[in-house]
């Protein structure tokens with residue numbers, strides 16, 4: 001990447017209360033607030049990272065997961081480079097809603113080829129005692145959604161948080177490399193054209 005810092009737009013999605021703001025604050029500031037309030041609309045924070053000698057500024061967009069804020073968050077999906085879909089392992093509904101979040105993202109980000117878009121899935125709050133969603137079920141869902149990488153995280157005790165965010169950058173790099181290597185009529189594929197053509201549905 002010739003020594004330049006690349007700006008990456010990373011969107012955090014998932015049901016209200018699964019811990020998106022907490023994950024962002026843990027990753028960016030290494031802090032945790034047990035009284036974290038619901039986000040209204042969107043907020044973003046930047047963090048500089050280095051992955052395999054390339055430097056990036058991750059611009060992390062933390063969205064409001066509550067249904068009533070849908071119209072406030074969806075305009076911010078466009079131009080995303082990767083998306084972290086988050087559920088809480090003690091909230092089965094937040095896990096069931098992953099498919100809805102993935103569809104909502106692809107539709108409003110205007111992306112047709114979801115399989116070739118870098119999603120990373122986070123099962124958050126693994127520190128809790130009353131876990132309901134198993135890692136096995138979560139991995140099965142990820143396999144059915146383009147083999148997205150899965151991380152079990154805790155914003156509270158910092159388990160796997162850095163790894164999960166950095167995995168989004170790695171996934172993006174991996175997919176860019178794959179697309180560059182895949183010939184189409186003798187030429188390489190333009191990743192932007194493939195990944196950002198219009199999606200057809202959303203509920």
Ligand SMILES: Nc1nc2c(ncn2[C@@H]2O[C@H](COP(=O)(O)OP(=O)(O)OP(=O)(O)O)[C@@H](O)[C@H]2O)c(=O)[nH]1
Nearest residue numbers: 016017018019020021022034038039065154155156
């Ligand atoms: N035990 C535990 N609690 C957590 C963890 N992450 C977040 N929480 C708590 O869960 C609650 C909701 O966290 P938030 O980060 O505000 O959740 P959110 O997904 O941003 O919620 P919205 O803004 O409504 O979309 C807060 O009380 C947090 O302290 C975690 O890893 N473990």
